[in-house]
Amino acid sequence: xxxxxxxxxxxxxxxxxxxxxxxxxxxxxxxxxxxxxxxxxxxxxxxxxxxxxxxxxxxxxxxxxxxxxxxxxxxxxxxxxxxxxxxxxxxxxxxxxxxxxxxxxxxxxxxxxxxxxxxxxxxxxxxxxxxxxxxxxxxxxxxxxxxxxxxxxxxxxxxxxxxxxxxxxxxxxxxxxxxxxxxxxxxxxxxxxxxxxxxxxxxxxxxxxxxxxxxxxxxxxxxxxxxxxxxxxxxxxxxxxxxxxxxxxxxxxxxxxxxxxxxxxxxxxxxxxxxxxxxxxxxxxxxxxxxxxxxxxxxxxxxxxxxxxxxxxxxxxxxxxxxxxxxxxxxxxxxxxxxxxxxxxxxxxxxxxxxxxxxxxxxxxxxxxxxxxxxxxxxxxxxxxxxxxxxxxxxxxxxxxxxxxxxxxxxxxxxxxxxxxxxxxxx
Amino acid sequence: xxxxxxxxxxxxxxxxxxxxxxxxxxxxxxxxxxxxxxxxxxxxxxxxxxxxxxxxxxxxxxxxxxxxxxxxxxxxxxxxxxxxxxxxxxxxxxxxxxxxxxxxxxxxxxxxxxxxxxxxxxxxxxxxxxxxxxxxxxxxxxxxxxxxxxxxxxxxxxxxxxxxxxxxxxxxxxxxxxxxxxxxxxxxxxxxxxxxxxxxxxxxxxxxxxxxxxxxxxxxxxxxxxxxxxxxxxxxxxxxxxxxxxxxxxxxxxxxxxxxxxxxxxxxxxxxxxxxxxxxxxxxxxxxxxxx
Numbered sequence: 001x002x003x004x005x006x007x008x009x010x011x012x013x014x015x016x017x018x019x020x021x022x023x024x025x026x027x028x029x030x031x032x033x034x035x036x037x038x039x040x041x042x043x044x045x046x047x048x049x050x051x052x053x054x055x056x057x058x059x060x061x062x063x064x065x066x067x068x069x070x071x072x073x074x075x076x077x078x079x080x081x082x083x084x085x086x087x088x089x090x091x092x093x094x095x096x097x098x099x100x101x102x103x104x105x106x107x108x109x110x111x112x113x114x115x116x117x118x119x120x121x122x123x124x125x126x127x128x129x130x131x132x133x134x135x136x137x138x139x140x141x142x143x144x145x146x147x148x149x150x151x152x153x154x155x156x157x158x159x160x161x162x163x164x165x166x167x168x169x170x171x172x173x174x175x176x177x178x179x180x181x182x183x184x185x186x187x188x189x190x191x192x193x194x195x196x197x198x199x200x201x202x203x204x205x206x207x208x209x210x211x212x213x214x215x216x217x218x219x220x221x222x223x224x225x226x227x228x229x230x231x232x233x234x235x236x237x238x239x240x241x242x243x244x245x246x247x248x249x250x251x252x253x254x255x256x257x258x259x260x261x262x263x264x265x266x267x268x269x270x271x272x273x274x275x276x277x278x279x280x281x282x283x284x285x286x287x288x289x290x291x292x293x294x295x296x297x298x299x300x301x302x303x304x305x306x307x308x309x310x311x312x313x314x315x316x317x318x319x320x321x322x323x324x325x326x327x328x329x330x331x332x333x334x335x336x337x338x339x340x341x342x343x344x345x346x347x348x349x350x351x352x353x354x355x356x357x358x359x360x361x362x363x364x365x366x367x368x369x370x371x372x373x374x375x376x377x378x379x380x381x382x383x384x385x386x387x388x389x390x391x392x393x394x395x396x397x398x399x400x401x402x403x404x405x406x407x408x409x410x411x412x413x414x415x416x417x418x419x420x421x422x423x424x425x426x427x
Numbered sequence: 428x429x430x431x432x433x434x435x436x437x438x439x440x441x442x443x444x445x446x447x448x449x450x451x452x453x454x455x456x457x458x459x460x461x462x463x464x465x466x467x468x469x470x471x472x473x474x475x476x477x478x479x480x481x482x483x484x485x486x487x488x489x490x491x492x493x494x495x496x497x498x499x500x501x502x503x504x505x506x507x508x509x510x511x512x513x514x515x516x517x518x519x520x521x522x523x524x525x526x527x528x529x530x531x532x533x534x535x536x537x538x539x540x541x542x543x544x545x546x547x548x549x550x551x552x553x554x555x556x557x558x559x560x561x562x563x564x565x566x567x568x569x570x571x572x573x574x575x576x577x578x579x580x581x582x583x584x585x586x587x588x589x590x591x592x593x594x595x596x597x598x599x600x601x602x603x604x605x606x607x608x609x610x611x612x613x614x615x616x617x618x619x620x621x622x623x624x625x626x627x628x629x630x631x632x633x634x635x636x637x638x639x640x641x642x643x644x645x646x647x648x649x650x651x652x653x654x655x656x657x658x659x660x661x662x663x664x665x666x667x668x669x670x671x672x673x674x675x676x677x678x679x680x681x682x683x684x685x686x687x688x689x690x691x692x693x694x695x696x697x698x699x700x701x702x703x704x705x706x707x708x709x710x711x712x713x714x715x716x717x718x719x
Contacts (some may be wrong), residue, residue, distance in 0.1 A: 090683050097471050113686070117471040255667075256578035259558050394685045404668055408578075426490045427687065 046077045051106035052085045054353045076332045101324040103333045113390035120150040121323040126334045142385045151320035153358035158379040159314040160297045162276045175298045182301040186251035189274030197251035199273035203400045204315040211313030212303025213238030225389040231421045240413040243406045255407040280376040284354035297375040316383035463692035483693035497677035505652045512596040520603030537597040549661030580670030583663045590658045599644040606640035642713045
């Protein structure tokens with residue numbers, strides 16, 4: 001009888017454990033993400049904030065900012081979670097699809113799909129017209145989905161070409177300003193088995209090169225996101241030029257030369273790559289990993305695009321902060337967003353991370369005396385933002401495959417583009 | 428309550444926990460997948476799915492070239508991993524079938540890959556096979572050119588095969604050992620008296636007697652081989668150029684990365700039908716008319 005009782009109790013414990021495991025409640029009885037504490041009655045409200053890292057010291061930088069914020073707002077407690085980029089889309093999709101999204105989240109180009117599916121709070125009641133005038137029209141257009149604004153712009157990132165000054169001096173090379181000059185400089189810089197003229201020709205730069213030749217990413221003057229605009233003579237020209245840097249002229253490493261992007265970064269630190277196409281925020285990584293590297297920056301050399309505004313197209317993006325529609329503390333979340341996006345506080349993050357503010361006035365006194373960032377600042381004014389697209393993740397994957405198949409010589413650049421367009425439009 | 432009913436209730440109560448788990452985690456999701464295959468929508472908003480009838484299935488067949496490479500890759504895995512894995516498992520089982528202290532040590536060694544997590548095993552193998560990893564370093568010492576495991580479609584699939592065989596083959600070794608040890612000693616003694624060679628013993632006595640275990644092993648590994656996902660995710664990410672992507676990995680990509688749940692569900696159903704067909708054929712081919 002005792003044995004039976006014991007077995008029954010064991011069963012109960014196991015079943016209770018399974019049921020408890022299925023619950024999303026934390027130890028304190030609150031949900032583990034969007035918190036359900038009380039806003040009134042002087043009680044401290046806890047809000048959650050998720051962001052993927054741009055720098056190694058991400059957690060420390062946010063810890064400092066949050067401490068200052070909490071000192072100024074003693075009724076709000078912010079819990080920061082650094083979410084890795086690897087599997088980012090799935091993690092955020094799962095969180096927003098369920099009932100436990102973060103109150104505040106940092107979102108890049110992916111914000112559209114969350115906004116379109118009603119997962120983000122309309123910032124209309126908070127983000128006043130007066131505040132909106134502080135941002136350029138192109139930024140506000142970019143953030144507007146179906147006539148509403150769901151996110152608050154926080155950071156602006158563009159791309160430049162970083163170059164190794166010692167190698168340029170040794171080979172007596174001038175800063176290239178056109179595609180032809182870029183190729184010539186790259187030929188001079190490519191030496192022996194492991195020194196390359198150019199590096200960093202990634203998926204995002206693939207689109208930039210096609211843009212420099214005059215191609216739009218999307219059809220209908222870049223407005224119709226249901227179709228791609230790269231299957232054009234300009235797109236083929238840009239992609240062929242890029243591919244030939246790798247396959248014909250061999251001035252950039254083949255796709256398998258480095259196993260991981262970190263190895264390519266290391267090659268630039270070690271002086272094995274002369275010119276490195278990179279996002280401006282990469283300078284923050286250089287500060288940590290190669291503080292003695294003697295490097296400079298220049299804006300992308302001009303391609304043959306008929307439209308002069310497109311000739312030096314570079315990848316540019318706006319990172320913004322959003323409030324979950326499911327959040328029970330929208331007011332407190334907005335207070336936090338306002339605090340961190342104000343020019344004086346945003347600087348605490350933007351400068352160590354190597355970003356600019358999307359608010360032009362905030363950039364005036366940033367990176368004073370920094371030669372590299374002065375060059376990068378030039379790209380902020382004319383940055384070309386891609387039209388928001390809720391299929392952005394899929395698009396990036398398709399462009400990645402397109403680039404890989406041409407770089408490996410499996411397909412001609414033209415065929416690779418055609419197949420990419422076909423796959424995108426088959427959705 | 429009469430005694431018979433009581434006895435039946437007690438019997439059913441024993442299988443109730445399993446039935447509950449099976450219903451919640453297997454039957455219900457299966458029905459949901461069938462339902463989803465007739466809808467289109469996003470994971471973010473499951474309340475607003477749109478009924479599209481057979482459109483998802485039509486899409487799969489109309490854009491078959493986008494999905495066929497995953498199908499061929501899965502066939503490759505099946506053709507390479509199943510025979511190599513099963514022959515390895517059988518050979519090991521035959522070598523250590525007798526109970527002894529030395530064989531106990533081998534059993535422990537062969538069991539160890541099963542308890543290592545796939546993630547850890549994948550990370551280790553990725554390091555070993557890396558272009559600048561220890562294997563290529565060793566090959567270079569003997570003047571053999573480096574192997575680009577992750578830059579070639581065939582080599583990356585072979586890499587996945589190595590990981591799967593290393594991790595999975597010895598599991599079947601234990602199934603076969605159990606079957607071999609269940610063979611009555613009289614048969615083997617009689618064979619010895621008749622003067623059979625070791626090969627005759629294996630081919631004419633041992634293998635026929637464990638045929639059912641082999642059938643189980645082959646069918647199980649076939650089903651698992653078509654489902655491989657984690658080893659690919661960790662080792663190759665499906666690349667290069669989706670050249671190591673299995674059908675299961677394709678379903679994951681379409682459903683979660685591309686956020687096309689209806690299409691992913693339709694692919695799952697077609698995949699299920701295919702695996703059922705293969706398993707049926709295997710059972711027909713391997714099923715013995717003779718029962719020992």
